[in-house]
Amino acid sequence: MLKTKLLNKIKNKEIVVGVVGLGYVGLPLAVEKAKAGFKTIGFDVQEEKVSLVNDGKNYIGDVVDSELSNLVEKHLLSATSDFSFIKNVDFIAICVPTPLDSHQQPDISYVKASSEAISKHLRKGTMVVLESSTYPGTTEELVKPILESGSGLVCGTDFYLGFSPERVDPGNAFYHTKNTPKVVGAIGDEATEVIAAMYRSVLDGDIHEVSSPAVAEMEKILENTYRNINIGLVNELCMLCEKMGISAWEVIDAAKTKPFGYQAFYPGPGLGGHCIPLDPYYLTWKAREYGFHTSMIENSMIINDKMPEYCIERTYKILNKQEKALKNSKILVLGVAYKNDIDDYRESPSLKLIELLLKEDAEVSFYDPYIAEYKFKGKTYTGITDINPKVIEEYDLLIIATSHKVYDLNMIVESAKMIFDTRNALSEYKDYANIELL
Numbered sequence: 309m310l311k312t313k314l315l316n317k318i319k320n321k322e323i324v325v326g327v328v329g330l331g332y333v334g335l336p337l338a339v340e341k342a343k344a345g346f347k348t349i350g351f352d353v354q355e356e357k358v359s360l361v362n363d364g365k366n367y368i369g370d371v372v373d374s375e376l377s378n379l380v381e382k383h384l385l386s387a388t389s390d391f392s393f394i395k396n397v398d399f400i401a402i403c404v405p406t407p408l409d410s411h412q413q414p415d416i417s418y419v420k421a422s423s424e425a426i427s428k429h430l431r432k433g434t435m436v437v438l439e440s441s442t443y444p445g446t447t448e449e450l451v452k453p454i455l456e457s458g459s460g461l462v463c464g465t466d467f468y469l470g471f472s473p474e475r476v477d478p479g480n481a482f483y484h485t486k487n488t489p490k491v492v493g494a495i496g497d498e499a500t501e502v503i504a505a506m507y508r509s510v511l512d513g514d515i516h517e518v519s520s521p522a523v524a525e526m527e528k529i530l531e532n533t534y535r536n537i538n539i540g541l542v543n544e545l546c547m548l549c550e551k552m553g554i555s556a557w558e559v560i561d562a563a564k565t566k567p568f569g570y571q572a573f574y575p576g577p578g579l580g581g582h583c584i585p586l587d588p589y590y591l592t593w594k595a596r597e598y599g600f601h602t603s604m605i606e607n608s609m610i611i612n613d614k615m616p617e618y619c620i621e622r623t624y625k626i627l628n629k630q631e632k633a634l635k636n637s638k639i640l641v642l643g644v645a646y647k648n649d650i651d652d653y654r655e656s657p658s659l660k661l662i663e664l665l666l667k668e669d670a671e672v673s674f675y676d677p678y679i680a681e682y683k684f685k686g687k688t689y690t691g692i693t694d695i696n697p698k699v700i701e702e703y704d705l706l707i708i709a710t711s712h713k714v715y716d717l718n719m720i721v722e723s724a725k726m727i728f729d730t731r732n733a734l735s736e737y738k739d740y741a742n743i744e745l746l
């Protein structure tokens with residue numbers, strides 16, 4: 309019986325793991341599986357990543373360099389772009405991107421392509437789990453038929469299929485892949501039991517089983533939409549507070565003294581990252597199939613998407629007070645990563661901010677200690693390599709767009725003519741007249 313056979317293999321650490329997509333989510337997961345003693349093969353279409361892993365070289369901030377190299381040395385971890393090796397694995401986690409297309413619609417092509425590649429080599433007795441964030445229904449309506457038709461196998465009898473959302477929080481000092489609770493929903497009770505057992509054998513966090521992949525897919529979207537909406541709320545409040553002459557940050561600090569029923573979220577120049585700005589769009593798209601409008605989500609996205617433009621309006625006003633025009637003003641944007649202390653700039657509001665400033669003919673540079681250059685809409689942008697008092701003094705305005713902890717705030721405040729702080733990074737410098745807070 310498939311269930312007993314797989315449970316025994318898990319217990320005896322005889323499972324060979326395949327992780328498809330070796331990015332921010334897939335590489336840490338592959339490392340955890342290998343650390344737990346499972347032989348693990350990573351699959352990626354990018355030859356560069358495959359070579360780096362096989363050379364024992366790490367390229368993801370949340371992975372410890374020495375752990376990766378030790379696992380490669382011990383032959384517990386390897387990588388390939390050859391999907392024929394799928395036939396050698398018993399457990400497959402799919403961690404490929406789920407972005408939006410140019411019309412803000414789900415781009416599910418990576419999930420389709422990887423499922424098709426897997427299906428050609430899928431063998432009896434394998435567990436397949438989709439981990440990419442996506443709309444409810446993807447696993448059963450899209451992945452299952454691709455795997456069945458490509459392999460000729462039957463889901464539930466020949467192989468198990470489920471969904472288990474990834475909850476990686478890049479840069480989080482406490483929660484990482486190993487100790488974050490995980491939700492598992494598979495097609496059929498046996499599949500859920502076995503896939504949950506597999507995760508339990510590797511991770512320390514609770515493994516919470518749900519009745520179907522769709523429940524697990526929806527709960528992931530709920531997590532991210534919850535953040536999206538609450539950030540939308542404080543962004544709206546922030547815009548109103550400015551008109552009323554009240555500090556939104558002081559209001560939030562006061563509200564969070566309530567020990568129950570309130571969780572603090574903060575305004576900013578817009579949403580960033582591969583999850584919070586994108587996942588709600590997956591739900592609004594799917595909802596339309598049911599003639600349903602997710603109006604609360606769409607409203608919050610309207611507010612959040614407006615924040616870079618709102619920051620430009622504020623920039624105009626700040627410069628105006630200095631009797632300067634935005635055109636030809638020298639502006640330094642501090643931080644292009646979408647959040648502090650990481651090197652990921654996907655969907656970062658800084659990119660939109662810089663684009664808008666350039667459109668207004670400002671002279672814009674950026675500095676990010678983690679990102680030397682970035683690509684946006686087909687163009688490459690290169691930052692300045694260092695900041696010091698001499699460099700800072702040259703600018704009419706500094707915009708703190710990402711509050712990396714490594715900034716020398718004292719030096720920045722002492723040398724800048726004017727600072728627009730969109731992250732409340734300078735909360736300790738309240739008395740300085742050259743700071744304007746979002």
Ligand SMILES: NC(=O)c1ccc[n+]([C@@H]2O[C@H](COP(=O)([O-])OP(=O)(O)OC[C@H]3O[C@@H](n4cnc5c(N)ncnc54)[C@H](O)[C@@H]3O)[C@@H](O)[C@H]2O)c1
Binds near residue numbers: 475
């Ligand atoms: N980054 C995060 O913080 C985070 C957190 C939670 C969930 N997620 C979700 O996890 C998924 C992956 O995100 P990520 O940040 O790891 O993306 P990523 O871009 O860092 O990594 C994805 C990897 O998949 C590879 N890939 C693309 N097509 C492939 C194919 N057909 N076969 C094999 N490999 C392929 C890419 O080359 C890349 O290395 C997304 O759905 C995302 O929404 C991401």
